[in-house]
Amino acid sequence: MTSNSYFQIIVYIVTLLALAKPLGWYMARVYEGESVGLNRLLAPIETLIYRLSGVNPNEEMRWTDYAVSFLIFNLLGVLAVFALQRLQAYLPFNPQSLPGVSSDSAFNTAVSFATNTNWQGYSGEVTMSYLTQMLGLTVQNFVSAAAGMATLVALIRGFTRRNTDTIGNFWVDLTRSTLYILMPLSLILALVLVGQGVVQTFSPYRSVPLIETVSYEQPKLGADGVALQDAAGKPIMESVEAKEQVIAVGPAASQIAIKQLGTNGGGFFNVNSAHPLENPTPLSNFLEMLSILLIPAALCYTFGMMVGDTRQGWAILAAMTLILVALIFVEVPLEQIGNPALASLSVDQSATVSQSGGNMEGKETRFGITNSALWAIVTTAASNGSVNAMHDSFTPIGGMIPMWLMQLGEVIFGGVGSGLYGMIMFAIVAVFVSGLMIGRTPEYLGKKIEAYEMKMAAITILIPPLVVLGGTALAVMIDVGKASVFNPGAHGFSEVLYAFSSAGNNNGSAFGGLSANTPFYNSLLGVAMLFSRYWLAIPVLAIAGSLAAKKIVPVGLGTLPTHTPLFVALLIGTVLMVGALTFVPALALGPVVEHLQMIGAK
Amino acid sequence: MIKSLKAAIVLFILLSVLTGVIYPAVVTGLAQLLFSQQANGSLINDSSGKVTGSRLIGQSFSSPGHFWGRPSATGPFPYNAGASSGSNLGPTNPALIEAVKTRIQALKDADPDNQAPIPVDLITSSGSGLDPHISPAAAEYQISRVAKAHDVKPEILRALIDANTEDRQWGFIGEPRVNVLTLNLAVDALH
Numbered sequence: 001m002t003s004n005s006y007f008q009i010i011v012y013i014v015t016l017l018a019l020a021k022p023l024g025w026y027m028a029r030v031y032e033g034e035s036v037g038l039n040r041l042l043a044p045i046e047t048l049i050y051r052l053s054g055v056n057p058n059e060e061m062r063w064t065d066y067a068v069s070f071l072i073f074n075l076l077g078v079l080a081v082f083a084l085q086r087l088q089a090y091l092p093f094n095p096q097s098l099p100g101v102s103s104d105s106a107f108n109t110a111v112s113f114a115t116n117t118n119w120q121g122y123s124g125e126v127t128m129s130y131l132t133q134m135l136g137l138t139v140q141n142f143v144s145a146a147a148g149m150a151t152l153v154a155l156i157r158g159f160t161r162r163n164t165d166t167i168g169n170f171w172v173d174l175t176r177s178t179l180y181i182l183m184p185l186s187l188i189l190a191l192v193l194v195g196q197g198v199v200q201t202f203s204p205y206r207s208v209p210l211i212e213t214v215s216y217e218q219p220k221l222g223a224d225g226v227a228l229q230d231a232a233g234k235p236i237m238e239s240v241e242a243k244e245q246v247i248a249v250g251p252a253a254s255q256i257a258i259k260q261l262g263t264n265g266g267g268f269f270n271v272n273s274a275h276p277l278e279n280p281t282p283l284s285n286f287l288e289m290l291s292i293l294l295i296p297a298a299l300c301y302t303f304g305m306m307v308g309d310t311r312q313g314w315a316i317l318a319a320m321t322l323i324l325v326a327l328i329f330v331e332v333p334l335e336q337i338g339n340p341a342l343a344s345l346s347v348d349q350s351a352t353v354s355q356s357g358g359n360m361e362g363k364e365t366r367f368g369i370t371n372s373a374l375w376a377i378v379t380t381a382a383s384n385g386s387v388n389a390m391h392d393s394f395t396p397i398g399g400m401i402p403m404w405l406m407q408l409g410e411v412i413f414g415g416v417g418s419g420l421y422g423m424i425m426f427a428i429v430a431v432f433v434s435g436l437m438i439g440r441t442p443e444y445l446g447k448k449i450e451a452y453e454m455k456m457a458a459i460t461i462l463i464p465p466l467v468v469l470g471g472t473a474l475a476v477m478i479d480v481g482k483a484s485v486f487n488p489g490a491h492g493f494s495e496v497l498y499a500f501s502s503a504g505n506n507n508g509s510a511f512g513g514l515s516a517n518t519p520f521y522n523s524l525l526g527v528a529m530l531f532s533r534y535w536l537a538i539p540v541l542a543i544a545g546s547l548a549a550k551k552i553v554p555v556g557l558g559t560l561p562t563h564t565p566l567f568v569a570l571l572i573g574t575v576l577m578v579g580a581l582t583f584v585p586a587l588a589l590g591p592v593v594e595h596l597q598m599i600g601a602k
Numbered sequence: 603m604i605k606s607l608k609a610a611i612v613l614f615i616l617l618s619v620l621t622g623v624i625y626p627a628v629v630t631g632l633a634q635l636l637f638s639q640q641a642n643g644s645l646i647n648d649s650s651g652k653v654t655g656s657r658l659i660g661q662s663f664s665s666p667g668h669f670w671g672r673p674s675a676t677g678p679f680p681y682n683a684g685a686s687s688g689s690n691l692g693p694t695n696p697a698l699i700e701a702v703k704t705r706i707q708a709l710k711d712a713d714p715d716n717q718a719p720i721p722v723d724l725i726t727s728s729g730s731g732l733d734p735h736i737s738p739a740a741a742e743y744q745i746s747r748v749a750k751a752h753d754v755k756p757e758i759l760r761a762l763i764d765a766n767t768e769d770r771q772w773g774f775i776g777e778p779r780v781n782v783l784t785l786n787l788a789v790d791a792l793h
Contacts, residue, residue, distance in 0.1 A: 053612035139622035200633035216679040246684040254629040274729030282776020348719035355737035361726040365735035368777035390688035487692035513690035
C-alpha cells in the first residue's frame, strides 16, 4: 500500500465519524417530534399528507399493528414496481421504447427494491424505462430505507418506554424519515453529483460519431428476425461496422443519490457505480462512498441520544468501525498485490506515481486499487450492494472478504435502520452470553432479557445463514442452478455462494458473471430476499413490543455495563464467532480453494 | 384493518408522487439550469460545433496512430455505451490469461522495438467497459508507437499527454489519469 492509499482511507474514516454526531443529533430530534430547521418548509407538507391519508399522527400502535402496517405498505410497493415494469411499454417516459420486463425478472426486481436489497438481476439501460426508474425504483429506494429506519426507531422506543403496549406510529416514522432525512440529503447529493458529471435528463439516448470505425461480427438475421444457421447448425455470422456510439443517459443522479444514502444499491446503469456517467470522478466516488455509511453510522448516535446515554451508541459504532477498518487494511493490499498469473508475462503490476498497478481487471482507472477495494468493503459492510468495480474479478480472498461481510448478517453498519437493529440483536446475544458466564439475569439498557427476547433474537441471527447455505446447496445440486455459472472451478461455486449471501442478507451486490436473470434464480433469490427482510424485521418488532411492556431495572452491582471497551470486544467477538463458525466451511470450498490454486500455480 | 389499508394506499400514492415525480423533476430542473453540460452527458463539440463524443465515455482505438484505451468487455462491440459491462472473468480463469496474452501480443506487434513492461491497466478490461481513461504509465508506454506512426518527436506527444492528464482530485483523491479521447483528438489535430 502506498502512503496516498493510507491517507485516502484515513480521510474517509475520519470524515464519516465526524459527520455521525451532527446527523445523528438531527435524526434523533426528527424522531422525537421536535422542531428541526426544516420545519417551516416541511411541516405543512407533513400535515397535509396525514390529513389526506386519514392518519392521526398522535395515535400509537402496538407492535402487531406496526408490523401489519409495515407489511401492507411493502406489499403495495411490490405490486406497484411489478406493474410498472410489466406495463412500461404502454406508459410515458420511455424514449427508448423498451418492452415490458419478463414476469420472473419483474417479480425479482420488485421484491428486491421493496426489501431494500436492490439485487440487480437486470441491466438498467437496456431494460428499465425512465418512468420505471423514477416512479418504481426511486420511490422504493426512499420508502424501503424509511421503513428500515422506522423499525429501528420502534425498537429503540421498546427500550425507552416502560409498562406500555405501544411502540409508536409506523406511518409517522415512515413519513418523517422520508421527508426530513432522506429527501433533503438526496437533493443535495444529487446536485453535487450532477456537477461532477452524473447525467440527469429526460432526453433519449445520445448518438455520437466514433473517431475510429469498429468492425465486429454478429449473427445474421433472416427476414423473420431469427438468426440464420448454416448446414452444420452454427449461426451464420456477418461483419458489421459501427460508426456511431449510442450513449445511454437518463434521470440518473436523482436515483443514484438515494441509492447510496438509503443503502439500496441498485444502479441506474448495468455496471452500477463503475459507469462513468453514474460515478464520473474521484470526488463523486468519495461522496457516493461516504453516503453509503453516513446514515447507518449516524443512527448509532441517534440511538444513544434516544436511550439517554450517548456512550451506548458510541460503543456500538466503535465495534462496527473496528471491524470495518481491520478488513479495509486486509482488502486493499490483497488487490494491490495483483494477479500472480500475470506476473510471468511482461506486465507491470507495481504501484508507482504514474499507475495504480495491482489487479486492475474489472476496475476503473480513475478509482484504481485503493478506491475500488475500499468501496467493496464499504458496500458490503453496509447492505448497500452498489459496486464501482466488478467483484467477480477480484482476487480470491479479495472477493471472499466482501462476501463474508455480508454473511456476518449486515450488522457492520448494515442497512439504514436494519443494520443497527441487527447489531442490537447481537448485543442482546452478547449480554445473554455474558449473563450466563457471571450467573446473573442478563439485561440491556435497563430491560431484562428473557426467554422470549432470546428466541426472537436467535431467529434473526439464524434465518440468514439458513437461507444462504440452503439456497446455495440447492442451486449447486441442480442443473438449472449450475447452468448460470460463468467462471470454471472453485470460482464458479463462489459465484453462487456470493449470490445467496447477497440476497439472504439484503445486500444486492453480485459476482456479475453468474447469469442470474433466469426464472430459477429470479424466483429463488426473490424468496431469499423476502425471508431475510421480514423474518428479521418482524421478530425485531416483537422484541420492541415485549420490551416496551417491561419495567426499567435500575443499574445495580450485577449489571454488565454496555458502554465499555470490554463490551465492545464482547460484541465484536459475538458477531465474528457466529459469522466465522457458520460460513468457514462454505468459504473453504470456494475462495480458499481458488486462492490455494492461484498461488500454487506459479 | 380497513383503516390501515386506506392509510397505506393513500400514503403510498402521496409518497410516490413526492419521491418519484416531484423529487426527480426538481433535480432535473435544477441540474439543467446549473450544470446543463454535465447533466446531458458531458459532450465534446469540435470547432464547428459538431458533437465528437463524450468526455466521460471512452471509444475503441486500435490504429497505431492513436493511443489505445482500456480493453472493453461490452457486447457486441467494445465501448458500446448503450450496454455497459465488465468481463467478470475470475482471476484464475484461463480465458482471462488468454485474453491478456492476446492483448500483449497486439501491443508488441504494433511496436516490436518496445521492450518495456506493459502497464497492467492497458491489458485488463475495465469495470464499465467504457473507461475513458488510462494511467499516465499506459500513455507513456505507447508514445514510441504513436510517434513513429505520425513521425513526430516523443516530446510533442508527451506534452499532449500532460495537457490531457488529470491529477488526483484535490491533490489526493482517486488516481492520476489520461483522457484517451481528448488526447487522440489532440493527436489528430497535429496535422
